[in-house]
Amino acid sequence: EAGVAQSPRYKIIEKRQSVAFWCNPISGHATLYWYQQILGQGPKLLIQFQNNGVVDDSQLPKDRFSAERLKGVDSTLKIQPAKLEDSAVYLCASRDRVINTGELFFGEGSRLTVL
Amino acid sequence: GNSVTQMEGPVTLSEEAFLTINCTYTATGYPSLFWYVQYPGEGLQLLLKATKADDKGSNKGFEATYRKETTSFHLEKGSVQVSDSAVYFCALRAGGGNKLTFGTGTQLKVEL
Numbered sequence: 001e002a003g004v005a006q007s008p009r010y011k012i013i014e015k016r017q018s019v020a021f022w023c024n025p026i027s028g029h030a031t032l033y034w035y036q037q038i039l040g041q042g043p044k045l046l047i048q049f050q051n052n053g054v055v056d057d058s059q060l061p062k063d064r065f066s067a068e069r070l071k072g073v074d075s076t077l078k079i080q081p082a083k084l085e086d087s088a089v090y091l092c093a094s095r096d097r098v099i100n101t102g103e104l105f106f107g108e109g110s111r112l113t114v115l
Numbered sequence: 116g117n118s119v120t121q122m123e124g125p126v127t128l129s130e131e132a133f134l135t136i137n138c139t140y141t142a143t144g145y146p147s148l149f150w151y152v153q154y155p156g157e158g159l160q161l162l163l164k165a166t167k168a169d170d171k172g173s174n175k176g177f178e179a180t181y182r183k184e185t186t187s188f189h190l191e192k193g194s195v196q197v198s199d200s201a202v203y204f205c206a207l208r209a210g211g212g213n214k215l216t217f218g219t220g221t222q223l224k225v226e227l
Binding site: 041 | 119149151156157158159160161164166204208214215216218219220
């Protein structure tokens with residue numbers, strides 16, 4: 001079974017530039033999450049999708065961050081314009097809602113450095 | 116709100132030493148508790164979990180017991196190996212939405 005795929009693995013940009021991260025969850029997983037992990041901190045939830053609908057985006061900085069999951073499969077997280085404090089690893093995770101063990105399956109993450 | 120507090124790292128041990136990583140939590144209701152592990156260059160993966168008080172989760176020689184009276188979920192292993200070197204995250208899930216709240220992570224280094 002293929003895991004959660006994320007790209008790019010690494011990205012370096014200047015502040016005020018834009019960046020997009022892509023995630024393809026495990027096939028059949030209806031629930032998808034984006035987490036932000038700043039160095040030395042635990043992952044923080046940015047947004048949760050159930051199929052193509054948003055379940056929770058209460059901690060998403062909506063003035064600069066956006067995310068979509070148009071067809072209920074893969075998802076894109078965008079930052080525009082980026083700030084220095086956005087430097088972090090962006091983690092995508094998915095969950096099987098049918099076989100609900102509560103386990104989240106994580107991708108390897110996309111590491112963003114904002115200069 | 117919900118929160119998880121873990122002991123700070125890095126924790127450096129010799130191979131075959133006993134490991135304890137402390138985790139305490141604050142949550143409304145009755146959360147489920149998890150330990151996730153992140154090996155170098157890999158994504159987070161579930162190590163073990165417990166869904167109610169006094170449950171013991173176990174996997175790969177690691178154990179953790181859900182202690183409601185002390186709001187704790189400490190991770191233990193009797194004899195660590197070099198291959199256990201990783202970052203360990205304690206997490207909880209409370210309320211609806213299956214959202215996980217993570218601790219800050221504890222890095223474990225095991226040396227020969």
